[in-house]
Amino acid sequence: MWLEAGLTDEPVIIYSELAEDGYEQRRVEVYVNGRELWANESGGTVPGGLAEKPVGELEEIRAASTEEAVFVALSITEGEFEHRWVEARSAT
Numbered sequence: 001m002w003l004e005a006g007l008t009d010e011p012v013i014i015y016s017e018l019a020e021d022g023y024e025q026r027r028v029e030v031y032v033n034g035r036e037l038w039a040n041e042s043g044g045t046v047p048g049g050l051a052e053k054p055v056g057e058l059e060e061i062r063a064a065s066t067e068e069a070v071f072v073a074l075s076i077t078e079g080e081f082e083h084r085w086v087e088a089r090s091a092t
Helices: 058-063 078-091
Strands: 002-004 013-018 024-030 036-040 071-073
Touching: 013 078, 024 078, 036 078, 058 071
Parallel strands: none
Antiparallel strands: 002 013, 002 071, 013 024, 024 036
């Protein structure tokens, strides 16, 4: 999960389900207004879809924080991700 603070036109939370090689398999983006977008290998509603490069380790993500955007990287369970995925898919 990525928390991005201070940007109103960007997602404030990004959930990513990762394969063993670090590439995203599924993604959910949550916006300040409550809108939820989703993406998987087949498509989705997230502009640009899945990340083109492997997602870094949690420490790498945390280190990417700047004054404009603070990233908090956390690991969540498969069940927690699945819950967010189902919510995002049913919202569209």
